[in-house]
Amino acid sequence: MPIKMKKIGVFTSGGDAPGMNAAIRAVVRTCAYSNIECYGIYEGYKGLIEGNVIELKSRDVSNIIQRGGTILKSARCKEFHEKEGREKAYQTIKKIGLDGIVAIGGDGTFTGASIFNKEFDVPFVGLPGTIDNDLYGTDNTIGYDTALNTVIEAVDKIRDTASSHNRLFMVEVMGKDAGFIALRSGIGVGAEAILIPETPTYINELIRKLESDRHGRKSSMIVIVAEGESTGGAFEIARQVKEKCPNYDSRVTVLGHIQRGGSPSAMDRVLASRLGNAAVNALIEGKTNVMIGVVNKNIAFTPFEKAIKHNQKINMDLLTLAEILSC
Ligand code: F6P
Secondary structure (H helix, E strand, C coil), X not given: CCCCCCEEEEEECCCCCCCHHHHHHHHHHHHHHCCCEEEEECCCHHHHHHCCEEEECXXXXXXXXCCCCCCCCCCXXXXXXXXXXXXXXXXXXXXXXXXXXXXXXXHHHHHHHHHHHHHCCCCEEEEEECCCCCCCCCCCCECHHHHHHHHXXXXXXXXHHHHHCCCEEXXXXXXXXXXXXXXXXXXXXXXXEEECCCCCCCHHHHHHHHHHHHHCCCCCEEEEEEXXXXXXXXXXXXXXXXXXXXXXXXXXXXXXXXXXXXXXXXXXXHHHHHHHHHHHHHHHCCCCCXXXXXXXXXXXXXXXXXXXXXXXXXXXXXXXXXXXXXX
């Protein structure tokens, strides 16, 4: 049932992701178009608890669509895990008179929103903003495409030097719980092996593959390692490989937080713009407790509880594809 929305709040929470600003802009401008006041909440749940909120008008979000990071800043907030913290957040919402909230973030953000929804009667919708792409109910999360392009650009450069020196490189990418970045970027760079948290790593198998590549006269070898892979990450794998194959000339590169920064790709800007607009419309239509995504090109709504909890599964066919194409 449609709800009269007079004031909507928006925040970004958890690890930042390229495209968050484009999403904020879309929320603010859709509010302006619909004659709704829009309020930006700084640092996610922390700002909600502390009342760190400002009104945002159309011109306040000029020239941010192309910027990485988030103008509203982001945080991981322990206080919101406690009932007392959530009570304070509710008081801020009541004080300003917010009729609905748009939360842009990932797994932790929606876990918090889902608990809050059970305790307080405030409509909450979520936008998937994380480079990890580990949310069910959207083909891509905001920031994933940009992060993939960042990884690919970096690893292409590593490939140049790896080839010149006939070296083996272990490249660690983000993804403490999920291997989506590793899998797609691994295919994109033509990696010799891809190691992800969803499947156990067998060092002997990896060495067999590397040996076969070496004998097949490959001039360089790249192993993409998701940080949450079962052995403990790129340095540990490199150590174990070196122990068994001391002749390998190997190096480790950890790409780290460069994956979270940078100007969002075209794909991320368009995705974020569509989702920001859909979030405001969803609140007007009376929706709550849902994450909004794009599935098969269409806007889709998924309850928070379903969007989180590792429901998004890795496509194992892609792992097989990577193996076939790296022979
Ligand atoms: O945004 C998600 C994520 O990038 C994970 O892949 C990574 O493990 C984590 O954030 C790092 O977070 P922080 O910046 O808090 O160390």
